[in-house]
Amino acid sequence: MRVRKVWIRFYKSFNFDYELKATPRATPLPWQQTDDGWMPHVCIPIEPDITAVVGANESGKTHLLDAIKIVLTGKGLLQRDFCRSSSLFSVEHGSRLFPEVGATFGLGADETNVLDEQGIPLLKNGDLLLLRPEPDVVVAVNGDHERVTLTDEQADAVQALMPHVHELNTDIALPDSVSIARLANNGGPLAGRKKRSALWTLLGSVTTADEVTKSAADLVALVTDDEAQQSKEQQLGTDLLMKIARIEESSFKELQSAIAEEREGLVNGLIQEMNNSIARHLNVSRWWSQDPEFQLRVSPREHELVFTIRDRTGTDYSFTERSRGLRYFLSYYVQLLSHDRPDSKPEVLLMDEPDAYLSASGQQDLLRVLEYHARPDDADREDQVVYVTHSPFLINRNAGHRVRVVDKGTRDEGTRHVKDVTRNHYEPLRTSLGAFVAETAFIGGDNLFVEGIADQVLLAGMNMRLLRAGTPPSQCLDLNQVTIVPGGSNIPYMLYLARGRDQVKPACAVLVDGDTAGETARKQIRKGGAHGKPTVGDDLIVVVSEWAASANPEVTTGVTVREPEDLIQVAVAVAAARRYARAFLGHDEETAKKLTEDSVTSRLADKDGSMWDALDESFEAAFDTRIGKAGFAKELLAYLAESEGGASRPPGVPALDKNFASLIQHLADTLNLARECESDDRRDQRLERIIDTFSSDYPSGCTRDRAATTLKRIDAAVDDTTAGDIVQAGTARIRRDFKLSTEPLKNVDRYPDFLEQLGNLRHLERLNHQGALSRGSGS
Template sequence: MLLKTLYVRFYKSFNYDYLRKSATNAVPDPWDVLEGGLFYPFVRIPMEKQITTVVGANESGKSQLLAAIKCLLTGSAIERRDFCRYSAFFSVGKEMAVPEFGAEFGDLGDDDAQTIRALTGLDADAEVKAFWLFRFNKRTIIYVTGADGDWVEKSVNAKALEKITLPTFFEIDAKVPLPDSVPIDYLIAPKSSKTLRPRSRLLGFVESLIDNPDWFTSKETVTKAADSLTGVYPTYESGRDDVFLLSRLDLAEKLLLGVAGIDKSAFEELREAVKTSEGYANGLVDKMNERLANALNFPKWWSQDSDFSLYLTLRDFDLVFTVRDRTGSDYSFSERSGGMSYFLSYFVQYLSHKPTGGQEILLMDEPDAYLSMLGQQDLLAIFSDLAAPADPDKAPVQVVYVTHSPFLIDKNHGERIRVLEKGDADEGTRIVSNAARNHYEPLRSAFGAFVAETTFIGNCNLMLEGQADQVLLAGLSSLARRLGSKDDTLDLNTLSLVPAGSAEHIPYMVYLARGRDVDTPAIVVLLDSDKEGQDIAAELKKGYRDRRLIDDEFVIGVGDLNAATLTLSTDTLQETEDLIPAEVAVLAIKRFAAEVLSAHDAAALAVSLTSIEPDPGQKLFRAAEAAAKAASPHAERPLRLDKVGFARAILDVVEHDASDELRTRTLDNFAVLFRRLDKAQRDAMRKNNRDRTSKILNRLRKNFIKDNPKAVTRRAVEEFLDTILAQLIDTSPEAETVRDAVRRVRADFELHEEPHTLVDDYDGLLTRLEALVYEPVRQVQDDPA
């Protein structure tokens, strides 16, 4: 059973759907009508089957939406104090009302459907695909549609409602990070008797004892020092800070006992071994670290460092969480960025959650607060695994999360976005229905800043001539993903589509991106193959401002695609619109006309426009323009076909109106282009990383030689090699080649022996270091010689 639609009315900032109420053609649903026949429609928020992303400006009601889901599912915490303050029904009279919640539930199992039939009095063979549940001010009602299409409603009490297996929710707390350490006693103690033993307080107490030996010279000095002793002793008084620390320690317990599966008896054994056998204690900790590493498999999820590992270090009677990064260095949490411990917290909560057996909904409020851009992208991967688990034994979870960050927006799935907007006066919060269709325009307001696909944001940037190209590529790639294809699409989370405005602006845009800084982003250019596009391609290949800023292989013309793999309606391939079948273009013109013309004129054009037949050498869009003009009912005011509007109409038509054959033909054509662009993206990013790495390594090598002109100690070479490894942030073949070369240098020059002695063959070392720097370039040469 899935939550398909959430309904909210008179709850905090959610008053009612004022736009629907003001529509003259609105047809009330039975739950929208109050006593006396007053029409106050609920605010409706559609929910995605997998992931729903809720965005909006501050105070727009994002967090309240999550609270509304809880109220709906549990029927608890529905309080008078939460009634919308600016509602006309907010009162201090005897009949004070409470907020109201409802939902549409779909994808019912056979047992659920049978329960609904029994509760509503439907026939045993009646089809029940969905039902609606509403928690009103004084009663709870279930609605279903009967055989005749009319609504059937039934009031139910709490006992009857228990027969329905409603979804349950769980939360990942975004504000509780893993602790720096956890006392062994805390892991051993029964749940009911757990107390605080913060390591910092205990160490402070021991330090006070060491600093004041005169307290213990006699019974009299001990008695005299009693006040001082009790003052420094770490007490266990509960308070806000202690509750927060207990939450963090509880998370550590979930990690070690729940996720890693370490038995509590092992910690009891460790507690005794600390007193008697340090070697045995360290052996136990080593085994615990093996369990921890196998259970986490953290590099799979943490893209920022493939060599990252989390392990335990024994410190007296505490286990300290220690991280090791790609440099091989060890750090405590306090020495790393806060985002690391918070991401680990989310990851542990994700792994330690025990499914209830029924449908579950994950609720998470603003997880972006503590995470970097890459950390947020990694969190998206966790959400995806919850919603569509790779493990067939895991049940899918509906995910609903609130965010302020553009980096937690999955641009491959614009249909998941729900933008909340708060109106003026008594209008309250509403949902913006066209967030993804209108080129994400409402998101700009929701984030409080201009958030667009721009150069300098993405790992790789695809320069396009115009916004219509951006709409077509992003829209059709997202549609193909929604229909189940991921192989022949673009990953819009790693590829930024940058419309330049026209072909002539592209060289300057490339210069802005790559011509003014040391670290430059990867760039791919897609141009039309008409004369203007060919001229710009030649200019880019020649160089802009006397500089070659992009390799020829990354300047792609639409006409470069193999026409034999395409099904075209034109005899030449010049621009992206030429990949659209003429039949789809006809439907798109009709849809565009319905948006911009009167209903009468749009209908007349639809009758007149039957086909599009491009002339030899003519672009499809030009043929579409001519066909639209010829079919216009008023010759003096012909329909002017806007290129962006035409592109948006194509997306709607391909998704909703086109036949399966036309949809397949369209997506197959674009799949050819997507494969070409995807390969160019991967090659551009690889080359960019390789060039960047080579520059950095060469600079480091020169500085190393300058600091050590004639001789160098083995220890200094080790430190230099550690610095080199710290620059290798990916797992590409080139980076692995450098890592292998570093290992060989360490072994051949015996750097681990007598670290403070000089390297014997200094000239040979310099030769090897120079070879090491150029390993990334040499790795990809066709002829290694």
């Protein structure tokens, strides 16, 4: 069973769907009738994989999660949760009511057979619509939209098929340490080190039996540690080591004995194997993008195993020395990995604001973890995830269709679902957060600069459409990483701001039209960087006309491709413009047909092959007003979404999809090139800094140990790439030639030669490209 929709009425902040009730052509359904008339439920569609619920504070986001839990478990429906802003809320005898929650479920063939055998009614489309109007009362809606109360046997049969619900605790962080006694299941958990230190201080101040008696309560409090929060954290640490790393309880008992008996060799051996198990089974470096060589390790203390973090420099840090967000990210990751999902049924994971402690990058990493949880790449199962958030960074901008925005009305209106929110890719963020987040520059790690908002809306919408149609992600833009920035005539200056000041620069690419304005922008970019240098190279500037010359897009006869709108076939352009006339100008369908394909194509020659100019003039001739590019782009995407459900795509749509797929793939490749260039530059800068600093600090000599440490820093500074391998091969050669692995306290021999070879490390990649390394110095 899969949750398709959630139905809520009179539950907490949810009253009823007052917008639907006010709609003139709405059809009242019998199962939504009450003694006070038709009061339709608020309906929230749920995606088959991940649903992100956003909204302002007190808008009802968490109440939606509570409602889902009640539907799936049948527990927690209380009269006290009846919507207090409802006109039906009462305290009088016989007038108190229960709220009502329900859900529509998609069924598999086996599940349908079970329900048929039990005589449980289904909707005409084969789905199950289940309601819980009171505790221990289960109602199904039949094909005639009438309620049928299920018997206890029928209700049990349905409950047995329900998806399993699991709530992730977003308030629990991974602990700094875990009690070895707890892990070994050998005695009660002792208090933490801080309390034990206080215990010794207290014992040191006690000199008589009477003082012991007076201090008994304090002693007990310091010896035991029964705080609920700390107990949950300890359990999380235990799950990490025993359920995920798969370390046996007997290993901890052996470690406990080895520590007590001061057998340091055995302690070190056990700890090393435990760290190997953690690395092998946790694999956190796959998800924590901020450090690909990140490792979570344990170190022994007298009574605890302390969690430490080793980064790419090989240095170990305690949790207190790293960010709070990392601890919570690890907590969420460990909770998901250690949780035992049922094999026989799908699961619905509920999360309430997991973004509270995570940075923007951490939230993006969590998104990838949730994607994996919903559809693991090492299993056939598919689960559902529903989470609520305030953060734009926890919204997958490649999948705007997953966003559900809830908003709280005034007085008795209650929480509503903003149904048309995903028609504009950026609208959910505006509505729920009240800011133009993700439409401004430099939020994403990379930036694609375009000329106008229409280009931004069009590219983002088509990118999402292509991903939903099954286009490989590598051929699309990752809008969680890439920000599309509309710059207009300010592109050169905005590009300079993004790249011209900081030492670490974001990867940037530019898309401009093949007209005079586009060529002017390219010239300004060439001249407008720091010290007169280009902010980006010509290979990172995509001119639409130049791209089209080699891509050969399929366009309307007579069109010359200079801007993205030229990639739209005339049939599709006219259909979108007619939608614009109906939505913005208020024309009826018959009046909108005054705009014809012939009127557009007949103007192409006079407009030098510009689809947009021809459409704009035709639109003005038909309706006595101009058409806006951004509005046209939005209506175009709405038209394409509307036509998705048909048996075949309308004329012109296949060509449009093909054209934009080609353009977007080219833009994605260009941004990949920009990232590679930045990676090369950053590696070179790191090498320069390390080498120059060392040469300045030790101009005439140093110990072999100091030289070896510097080479180790260089190895850690280069990337895991072919270029990095070349540099690391060079450092290995220097270690061997100057015998840095032996007699560490002895000074480096032939020190001027050592400095020269150290400085040459920065040139090895270029020499390799030139073939000089393979030919040898005598060639």
